[in-house]
Amino acid sequence: MNSIPLTPTRKRAAAAAGYDARDIYDGCEQRGIRPVIPLKKTPAVVAGKDRPPSCEHGTWTFAGSDAKRGASKWRCPAAECRPGSVWVKADRLHPLVPRSTDRWKALYRGRAAVEREFGNLVAVEVKAGANVRTEDLAGLRHLARRLGDRFVAGHVLYTGQQTLPFGGRLRAVSIEALWRVSP
Numbered sequence: 001m002n003s004i005p006l007t008p009t010r011k012r013a014a015a016a017a018g019y020d021a022r023d024i025y026d027g028c029e030q031r032g033i034r035p036v037i038p039l040k041k042t043p044a045v046v047a048g049k050d051r052p053p054s055c056e057h058g059t060w061t062f063a064g065s066d067a068k069r070g071a072s073k074w075r076c077p078a079a080e081c082r083p084g085s086v087w088v089k090a091d092r093l094h095p096l097v098p099r100s101t102d103r104w105k106a107l108y109r110g111r112a113a114v115e116r117e118f119g120n121l122v123a124v125e126v127k128a129g130a131n132v133r134t135e136d137l138a139g140l141r142h143l144a145r146r147l148g149d150r151f152v153a154g155h156v157l158y159t160g161q162q163t164l165p166f167g168g169r170l171r172a173v174s175i176e177a178l179w180r181v182s183p
């Protein structure tokens, strides 16, 4: 029916660097944070493991997410398969707000939906590395310009240990610090 594993095996692609985006995802979800992060072209993505379920009737349709359950629901487009729907556990490849939805696109671009969703926004970008260069903050700068006062802070999470100020409301923060911040 569909080839997407419901509980993908954990694999640390960047063990040397300490963390990869999957850890960020799991950590965010466990803390009730909905991460909106574009997908890197990892081997799993190249193999198409981020795609929605599909069947002979086509790609399955997104039918909503349940945050408590930590999963998104998908349906056979023809309503002919049995079971006709499946829950896909949320992870880096299958976020609760699926990347194929307009909602994800709106959130990612910092458009109107953001205000309703978050009020003020603390933007977070992930860098799987121990060094942060000023060009790594280009996306956050763009978002800051777009959002104005609603942009509270922009953090680049990286695997280094120190918090590095980059001017304005931007800084690089150790990934570990994310788990020390209270909600």
Ligand SMILES: [Zn+2]
Binding pocket: 055, 056, 057, 058, 076, 077, 078, 079, 080, 081
């Ligand atoms: Zn079907």
